[in-house]
Structure formats: structure tokens, C-alpha cells
Amino acid sequence: MSLLVRTTDDLALDGGPGDVVLPGRGRRTRTLVWLGVAVLLVVGLVVAAALVSGGAGDTDLPARNEGPSPDHPFGTDRLGRDVLERTLVGLRLSLVVGTSAALGSGAIALVLALVAVAGGRVGEAVVTWLVDLFLALPHLVLLILLTFALGGGTTAVVLAIAVTHWPRLTLVLTAVAREVAGSDHVAISRGLGHGRGYVARRHLVPHLLPQLSVGTVLMFPHAILHEASLSFLGLGIDPGLPAIGVMLSEAMRSLSAGYWWLALLPGLALLVVVKLVDTIGESARALLDPRSHHL
Amino acid sequence: MLTTPVARTALRLARVVSLLVAVVVGSFWLMAASPVDPVQAYVGADVAAIGPEQREQIAERWGLDDPPLERFAAWAGNVLTGDLGESQIFGEPVAVVLADRAAASLALMATAWVLSGVLGFALGVLAGVRAGTVVDRVLSWWAYLLASAPTFWVGLLLLYLFSVSLGWTPVGGAVPSGTLPGEATVGERLHHLLLPAATLSLVGVSPVLLHTRQAVVEAMASDHVAFARAQGERGWGLVLHRVLRNAAGPAVVLQFATIGELFGGSLLAEQVFTYPGLGEATTQAALRQDVPLLLGIAMVTALVVLVGNAVGRVLGRVVDPRAAVLAA
Numbered sequence: 040m041s042l043l044v045r046t047t048d049d050l051a052l053d054g055g056p057g058d059v060v061l062p063g064r065g066r067r068t069r070t071l072v073w074l075g076v077a078v079l080l081v082v083g084l085v086v087a088a089a090l091v092s093g094g095a096g097d098t099d100l101p102a103r104n105e106g107p108s109p110d111h112p113f114g115t116d117r118l119g120r121d122v123l124e125r126t127l128v129g130l131r132l133s134l135v136v137g138t139s140a141a142l143g144s145g146a147i148a149l150v151l152a153l154v155a156v157a158g159g160r161v162g163e164a165v166v167t168w169l170v171d172l173f174l175a176l177p178h179l180v181l182l183i184l185l186t187f188a189l190g191g192g193t194t195a196v197v198l199a200i201a202v203t204h205w206p207r208l209t210l211v212l213t214a215v216a217r218e219v220a221g222s223d224h225v226a227i228s229r230g231l232g233h234g235r236g237y238v239a240r241r242h243l244v245p246h247l248l249p250q251l252s253v254g255t256v257l258m259f260p261h262a263i264l265h266e267a268s269l270s271f272l273g274l275g276i277d278p279g280l281p282a283i284g285v286m287l288s289e290a291m292r293s294l295s296a297g298y299w300w301l302a303l304l305p306g307l308a309l310l311v312v313v314k315l316v317d318t319i320g321e322s323a324r325a326l327l328d329p330r331s332h333h334l
Numbered sequence: 335m336l337t338t339p340v341a342r343t344a345l346r347l348a349r350v351v352s353l354l355v356a357v358v359v360g361s362f363w364l365m366a367a368s369p370v371d372p373v374q375a376y377v378g379a380d381v382a383a384i385g386p387e388q389r390e391q392i393a394e395r396w397g398l399d400d401p402p403l404e405r406f407a408a409w410a411g412n413v414l415t416g417d418l419g420e421s422q423i424f425g426e427p428v429a430v431v432l433a434d435r436a437a438a439s440l441a442l443m444a445t446a447w448v449l450s451g452v453l454g455f456a457l458g459v460l461a462g463v464r465a466g467t468v469v470d471r472v473l474s475w476w477a478y479l480l481a482s483a484p485t486f487w488v489g490l491l492l493l494y495l496f497s498v499s500l501g502w503t504p505v506g507g508a509v510p511s512g513t514l515p516g517e518a519t520v521g522e523r524l525h526h527l528l529l530p531a532a533t534l535s536l537v538g539v540s541p542v543l544l545h546t547r548q549a550v551v552e553a554m555a556s557d558h559v560a561f562a563r564a565q566g567e568r569g570w571g572l573v574l575h576r577v578l579r580n581a582a583g584p585a586v587v588l589q590f591a592t593i594g595e596l597f598g599g600s601l602l603a604e605q606v607f608t609y610p611g612l613g614e615a616t617t618q619a620a621l622r623q624d625v626p627l628l629l630g631i632a633m634v635t636a637l638v639v640l641v642g643n644a645v646g647r648v649l650g651r652v653v654d655p656r657a658a659v660l661a662a
Contacts, residue, residue, distance in 0.1 A: 168353070172360075175353050175636045179598035183620045184632060188364035260482055268602055271486050272617050291490060291606060295505060299494050306487035313482040 067326070074322035077315045081134070084312065088131035091124040104293070107300050114300040116286075117293060125281040126305045130312050132282050133263040136197055137316065140262030143201030144208065145255035151205065152212035153243065156220050157235045166213065170206045178203065182269060196275045200262050208254040212247055219246045249327040256320035260313040267309060283309045350640050357636040358629075362409065365625045366402045413633075419626035423618060428630040431615060436634070439611030441527060443600055446534030451589045453535065454542025459581060461543065462550025463573055473543065481540040485599045489533040489606035496529060503529050506608035530603045537599060538592065545588050549581040556580075583654025590646025594639040 103119035105111060113122035155166035173181065182199050189195035219225060225242050233241075269275030270284025278285050283305050290301035400408075412419065418428035461473040480488070496503045504526050553559060554577060562576045601613035608614070612631065619627040 168349075171349075172353055172356050174594070175357050175639055176632060177594040177597040177635050177639065179601055180616065180632060180635050183616065184361055184364045184628065187370065187620065187623070187628070188368045190369040264482065264484055267484055268486065268598070271484075271602065272605055272620075274617070274620050287484075287487060287490065294490060294494050295498055297498065302487070302490040302494065306484060306490070309487070310479070310483050314479070317482060 070322045070325050073318055074326070077318040077322070080315055081312070081319070084127065085131055085134065088127040091127055104296075104298055106298075107304070113304040114298075116289065116301055122286070122301060122304060125286060126283065126308050128281045129283040129286060129305065130308060132276065132280070133266060133309065133312065134259075136200055136266040137259035137262045139197050139201040140204045141255035141258050143198075144204035144258055144262075145251060147202065148205040148208040148212055148254070149247065149251055151209045152216050152247065153239050155209075155213045156216040156243065157239045163213070166209065170209055173203065173206045178265065179268060182265060183274060186269070186274060191274075193275075193277045193280065196266065196269055200265055204258045204262055208251075208258065211254055212250055215250050216243050216247060219243055253320055253324040253327060256316065256323060259316040259320070263309070263313055263316075346644070350644060353640060354633075354636060358410070358413075358633055359406070361629055361632040362406050363402075365629060366405070370623055409629075418630045418633075421619075421624055421627040421630075423622045423624045423627065424615075428626050431627060432612070432630050432634055435610070435612040435615045438609070439600055439604070439613060441523075442530055442534070442603070442609065442611055443596055445527060445531040446538060446600075447589070447593070447596055449531065449535040450538030451542060451585070454539040454589075455546050455582070455585050457539065458543040458546025458585070459550050459573065459578065462547040462554065462581070463577075465547070465551050465554070470547070474547065477540040477543040477547075480537055481544070483537065484602075485533065485537050486602040486606050488537055489530070489603050492529050492533055492536075493606060507610070526607075526609070530600075530607045530609050533603045533606070534596065534599050538596060541592060542585055542589055546581050546585050549584050550577055553577040553580040579653065583650050583656075586653055587646045587650035590642045590649070593642040594635070597635055597638070 101119065103115055103117055105115045105119075107114045111121050111123065113126060116122055116125070151166050151169065155163045158165070176184070181203055182196075185199035185203065186195045189198055219242060220238075225238055228238055228242060266275055267282070267284035267287070270282045271288045272284075273288060275284055276282040278288075286305045287302055290298070290305070294302060409419070416429065418432070420426070421428050421431045424431045457473050457477075461470040464470045493505070497505045507526060509522060509526060550573075559572065559576050562572055567576070597613070600611060601616055603609070604611045604613035605617055612634075615627065616631050618624070619631065
């Protein structure tokens with residue numbers, strides 16, 4: 040009984056987005072359910088995209104610019120291509136971009152955080168200066184410059200996005216690492232004669248891993264939205280490929296003709312996927328670091 | 335060591351200058367490292383029409399065959415005297431293009447910045463004070479959703495709804511088509527500004543709203559508010575006197591820190607509404623590989639971001655002196 044009372048109490052206090060009342064269930068269960076549902080949906084998306092990817096480029100000129108119908112739930116574009124199929128393939132591309140950003144920037148953030156903490160005052164000063172440097176330009180401008188330097192095209196954009204999403208995670212990891220480095224058990228380990236590398240490996244990394252995994256998942260939405268923005272401007276993914284940004288850029292040109300579905304539905308799908316990945320990250324954080332959700 | 339305010343300020347200033355210099359050097363290096371051939375980017379489709387000799391002449395005139403360091407020294411020397419070079423796509427000095435475009439963008443960005451800040455703070459306070467109620471849930475959901483909505487998508491939806499379907503607002507541009515920029519009335523300009531500014535404000539509200547809500551919820555649960563309540567303070571008077579200032583500090587710092595994001599948003603909004611501002615110039619410069627203009631834009635935006643952050647930090651401390659104590 041007391042457990043149930045506490046649960047409802049938590050609900051009233053929390054009231055944040057993403058809470059659905061499942062009577063008699065604890066918050067932990069609820070979070071796990073959300074996490075499971077979100078992961079399943081994202082996996083389902085990848086599978087669906089793999090199933091349709093063959094037909095995504097098929098043109099059907101007699102059926103061009105048709106509104107949503109049971110045959111084409113998202114309608115068709117100016118070449119008669121099925122917008123739902125193109126959206127699914129585009130979203131899979133977004134997930135690929137997000138994954139590369141998570142891997143690339145996650146690794147950079149981890150290395151820099153370790154340098155900041157193990158490198159003493161100089162190491163920390165250098166890392167915070169680097170973080171400030173990468174935050175000094177608007178992210179889109181930085182991406183434009185980097186893409187230009189890499190020669191443009193799909194690979195260049197994916198690469199530029201992968202290597203620019205580390206600053207905020209680096210700050211989080213550095214703060215955690217500094218807290219651990221100042222703790223008693225690290226002082227004892229140092230007292231026992233263990234070197235900096237040993238302390239970093241054996242004491243810092245285990246504390247950083249949960250933060251790192253959550254932080255990299257939460258990088259996805261930013262990376263995905265940046266890719267879509269660049270593609271929309273015509274500076275990103277090759278315009279021949281079905282990417283959400285490319286599709287919306289095409290939709291913009293036919294908007295005045297009243298083809299609203301070309302803009303509304305792919306964008307909405309992108310928003311849903313971004314929110315799903317966000318839910319995965321936030322749920323994982325709530326499970327791994329419950330304190331963060333009791334503030 | 336370094337405890338006097340003067341020394342701290344000097345150190346901070348030196349840091350900002352060092353970052354700015356690094357941005358300039360880094361941008362130049364990125365441009366120089368690009369495999370894109372500047373001559374070909376300049377002549378574009380006419381590339382077949384010019385022979386290797388003409389190509390050689392252009393390259394020599396631009397100093398493209400000099401070592402990168404020498405080119406950088408020449409360019410940086412010019413920049414220090416105020417000469418940012420010539421924009422290839424506009425055929426005007428970069429400084430002139432930047433000034434023209436910045437004037438158009440300033441109206442857009444300033445409107446969006448003030449609107450999103452004021453609205454975000456007011457709604458955040460409302461959500462925080464009414465935490466847990468329907469009002470709070472609706473506002474939080476809205477902010478939570480818009481935080482991940484692509485700016486250009488929101489712009490496209492507004493454009494469809496208000497310009498295409500309802501016909502209340504123009505489809506694009508900064509002035510009516512066929513009108514010279516100098517001839518448009520203030521009313522016409524505002525009419526064209528409406529949708530892009532609304533797009534940027536709508537998206538920009540999210541971070542301020544969510545942060546303010548959090549700060550208000552924390553302040554409402556604090557001891558000093560409990561004490562004020564025990565003394566009989568109630569309602570909006572309590573919020574005004576005991577909570578507002580606690581929430582204002584983070585909101586001010588955040589609003590200044592998001593100027594860079596706002597510029598990114600204006601790139602997208604100006605593309606959707608074909609609004610001839612700095613963002614549109616950035617897109618054009620990138621699409622048509624106008625290196626001098628890109629460098630000028632990088633410099634200006636970095637300056638704005640760095641100064642914005644510094645101003646936000648100072649104002650944040652004025653509003654909330656505890657931040658200064660905590661940081662020291």
C-alpha cells in the first residue's frame with residue numbers, strides 16, 4: 040500500500056512530459072515499458088525501411104502528386120514516388136547519421152574528459168578551451184565550414200556531423216570524472232602507488248560509462264536534426280537520395296500548389312523518430328541514474 | 335592569485351580574444367584545405383570557356399599559388415585594416431554585403447529573440463507555479479515537442495497555413511515583389527517579417543520555458559518560499575517577490591547563450607521564406623563556394639556568439655548575485 044501511495048505522490052510531483060498513469064505500477068516499470076516500446080519502434084522502422092528500400096525510387100508518373108490514400112498513406116511526390124517509402128528510407132539514413140555521430144563524438148568526448156582530469160591543470164585548461172572554441176561558432180556554420188573543407192557530398196556531411204557533437208558531453212563527462220577523481224577511493228588508490236593511467240582505467244571509466252552511453256544516445260536527435268537542416272539547405276546529403284531534409288526542400292517548392300502532405304508527413308515522421316530516440320536516452324538515464332529524475 | 339576583479343576581467347578578455355583568433359585561423363585553414371578549386375567555383379559553368387592561361391592569371395591575381403601561410407598573412411593583414419576581401423557571388427566588398435544583410439537579419443533575429451525570451455520566461459513561470467496542473471502539462475508538452483521540431487519544418491507548416499491556405503501573409507521576401515527595398519513601407523516590412531519571426535520565436539521558446547519552469551519549481555519548494563508562506567504571503571505576490579528573481583538569472587544567461595542557435599535557425603527560416611538576410615547569404619556563399627564571404631560570416635558570427643555569452647554571464651550575475659559567489 041505504501042508503495043502505491045508513493046507512486047501516485049511521485050506522479051503529482053513530477054508531472055513532466057512522458058508520464059502515463061498505469062495504475063498500480065511503479066515508475067521503474069513504467070520507464071522500462073517506455074524504453075522497450077521506443078526501442079521496438081526504432082527497430083521496426085529499420086526493418087520496414089529495409090523491406091521497402093528497393094521500391095523507394097520507383098517512379099509512377101500517372102500517379103504523381105496524389106494526396107494520402109490507402110494505397111499511398113503519405114501520398115506521392117512530383118515523380119509519383121511513394122512518400123511513405125521514401126520517408127522510411129530517409130529515416131534510416133537519419134539513424135545512420137546519428138549512429139556515426141554517437142560513435143565519433145562519443146569517443147572524442149571520452150578521450151577529452153580523461154585528458155581533462157588526468158592531465159592536471161594544463162589538461163583541463165586545454166580541454167575547456169577546445170570546448171569553448173567549438174561552441175564559439177553557430178553549429179550550422181561550423182558544419183558548413185567543415186563540409187566545405189571535406190569537399191562536400193554525403194560522406195563529408197556525415198563526417199562533419201560525427202566530429203562536432205562532443206562539446207556538451209565532454210563537459211558532462213569532465214564534471215563526473217572530476218567528482219570521481221576527488222573521491223576518497225581514488226585518493227587511496229593513488230596512495231597505494233597506482234599511476235594516473237591505472238586510476239583512469241580502473242576507477243574513472245566505470246563511472247563514466249553509464250553517462251557516456253546515455254549521452255551518446257541523446258546525441259542522436261541533435262545529429263539527425265543537423266543533417267536534415269543541412270540537406271534542406273542543399274548543403275547536405277546528395278539531393279538524389281531520399282533524405283528527410285531533401286524531401287522537405289522539394290516539398291517547399293510545391294507548397295504553393297497545395298501539396299501539403301509532402302511537407303507535413305515526412306517532417307512529422309522525423310519529429311516522432313527524434314522523440315523516440317530521446318525517450319530511449321531519457322529512460323536509460325532514469326534507470327541508470329535515478330537521482331537525476333528526483334530533482 | 336588573480337583574485338582582483340580587474341585581473342579576472344583581463345584574463346577573461348584574453349580568453350575571448352584567443353578564441354576569436356583561433357576561429358579565424360581555423361576557418362582559414364579549413365577553407366585552404368578544401369579540395370574545391372576556387373577558380374572553378376568562381377567561373378562556374380563557364381569553366382570550359384576559359385583556357386589554362388586565363389586560369390593561371392586568375393590564380394596568380396588571387397595569390398592561389400603562394401604557400402598557405404603567406405596567403406593567410408596577406409589576408410589577415412587586410413582584415414586588420416578592415417578589408418575583408420571581395421565577395422565573389424555578390425561582386426561587392428564582403429564588409430558591405432555583411433552590413434546590408436545584417437541589417438535585414440537584425441530585425442528578424444531581434445524580434446524573434448525578444449519574443450521567445452519574454453514569452454518563454456512568462457510561460458515558464460506560469461508552468462512552474464502551476465506545476466502538475468493541466469496548464470503545466472500542456473505547456474511542457476508543447477515545449478518538449480518543439481524542442482525537437484526542425485525549424486524549417488515549422489516554417490513550412492506556417493507558410494502553408496497562413497500564406498497558401500489563408501492568404502494572410504506573403505509567400506516570401508522582405509518586401510512585396512516588384513518593390514525596391516528602399517520603397518517599402520514599414521507596414522509592408524512588418525507584414526513580411528511576421529511569419530519568419532513567428533517561426534523562430536515558436537521554436538526558440540522551448541529552452542527558456544523548460545529551464546524557467548525547472549527553476550521556478552525549485553524556488554517554490556525552497557525554504558525561503560516556505561518561510562514567506564508561513565508569514566502569510568500568497569498568490570502572484572509571492573511569485574513576484576520571492577521566485578521571479580531566482581528564475582530570471584538562468585533565463586538571462588540561457589537566452590544570451592542561444593544567440594548562436596538563433597543564427598542557425600535564421601539560416602533555415604530565411605531559406606523557407608526567401609528572406610534576404612545574413613542566413614540566406616550564408617547558404618548562398620556555401621552553395622556557390624564564396625570563400626571570402628564565408629570567412630567574413632564565420633568571423634562575425636563567432637564575435638556575436640562570444641560577446642553574447644560574455645554579456646549574458648555579466649547580466650546573469652547582476653540579476654542573480656549568488657551565481658558569482660558559486661563560480662568564484
